[in-house]
Amino acid sequence: MKTYNGMYIDGRWRSAARQDGADRRAAVIEVVNPASEQVIATVPAGDALDVDAAVRAARAAFRSWYATAPVERAERIAALSAALSAQRERIVQTVTAELGSPRAFTEIVSADLPTRVAGSYAKLLQTYEFAEKVDNSTIHHEAVGVVGAITPWNYPLHQIVAKVVPALAVGCTVVLKPAEDTPLVAQLFAEIVDEVGFPPGVFNLVTGLGPVAGQALAEHPDVDLVSFTGSTAVGKQVALAAAAAVKRVALELGGKSANVILPDADLGRAVTVGIGNVMANSGQTCSAWTRMLVDADRYEEAVELAAAAVANYRPGDPTLPGTRLGPLVNAKQRDRVRGYIAKGIEEGARLVAGGIEPPEGLDRGYFVRPTVFADVTPEMTIAQEEIFGPVLSIMRYETEEQALEIANGTVYGLAGAVWSGDEDKAVAFARRMDTGQVDINGGRFNPLAPFGGYKHSGIGRELGAHGLAEFLHTKSLQF
Secondary structure, three states: OEEOOOEEEOOEEEOOHHHHOOOOOOOEEEEEEOOOOEEEEEEEOOOHHHHHHHHHHHHHHHHHHHHOOHHHHHHHHHHHHHHHHHOHHHHHHHHHHHHOOOHHHHHHHHHHHHHHHHHHHHHHHHHOOOEEEEOOEEEEEEEOOEEEEEOOOOOHHHHHHHHHHHHHHHOOEEEEEOOOOOOHHHHHHHHHHHHHOOOOOOEEEOOOOHHHHHHHHHHOOOOOEEEEEOOHHHHHHHHHHHHOOOOEEEEEOOOOOEEEEOOOOOHHHHHHHHHHHHHHHHHOOOOOOOEEEEEHHHHHHHHHHHHHHHOOOOEOOOOOOOOOEOOOOOHHHHHHHHHHHHHHHHOOOEEEEOOOOOOOOOOOOOOOOOEEEEOOOOOOHHHHOOOOOOEEEEEEEOOHHHHHHHHOOOOEEOOEEEEOOOHHHHHHHHHOOOOOOOEEOOOOOOOOOOEOOEEOOEEOOEOHHHHHHOOEEEEEEEO
């Protein structure tokens, strides 16, 4: 077991404030490997005192960092991207251990993607226009100031990079509070920032519990913007805390995305890709297509295809080659997902694959059977609430208008998919979906495109130029 004693504040590693005091009451957070249930590390459990020290450091560093020429900030971020690439193996091992995501998946999503996103901001910053002329006005886009970034456990490094790097790019300074389940890759990120040589106070890391350190960061009067990714319920609490200080918030929250397979689509491909989407990261993805909508004429065929496809996702050791489905992040999440599976059975959905029983041969670890339900109706709990596990609901529709009504019939609007043999038809359907992002016929994720949702899925956008704009004020000068 490894012990991390420090948090990164004002360009140096320092112990928690409580450890510095006479009472030495500081607690630690135990980091558990979800595949083995073994404690693999501890990190300091910072509190409001640590948050205040980090925010004060960020405030002191802001003016100087903002005054740094964008081309110089771009060079520093390019160096950060290169350093992330150089640390690829450490990143992969760290995330696989603390999150439990299969190694092959971790390599792509938790190592290569964040490196690519960081590099994209280095390039974008070289051409981004921070001023524009509009008639007799000059519009300036200025850094908002100190950013509080609160990141989730499901894509730990990607979400850190998606918030921290664009904020730094435009000249903001940052205090990061990572999820308590996956703080180790945040520690590694801070080491890399230090290695690259960002000025003291520009980036700060405080590890701690959400209701303690996260709440203190959201409420802090000297934080100008809070960027949060997590559940809708916690996002509402963050927004309330920020509202008291009239500060800006960016919220990337939950989802219940629909995978709409139109009658003329390639059914086999749509179902197979749809299953893969839901099973990725053990279903712990806010944008997962957890509702598969199929026309009545091909419904039973789709159910059979789904049952066959999900059989290829057997839970197992995430460090072994070939493992496609790892554990859930912790015992609470495992029990929550199993509870939803039980609810689906109770409410009359047809269990096609999976179930509440532990997977065979896995006596330890927070594993859940990959589960597929058929005959799910829109009012069922599993059709309305975000489960955040490897659980798919297959739903029947009679007409395309009914499919659209079902797709739009939740409080969420983060992502979705449409499949059709006619691309124009798919695009027309997608344009009517109340959601922030739609994949057409299996379109690939684009880290340069804006990511964010409608309705209860959040406020604001991440990634690409829209991700830069999230951290900017606008000021107009009239002549």
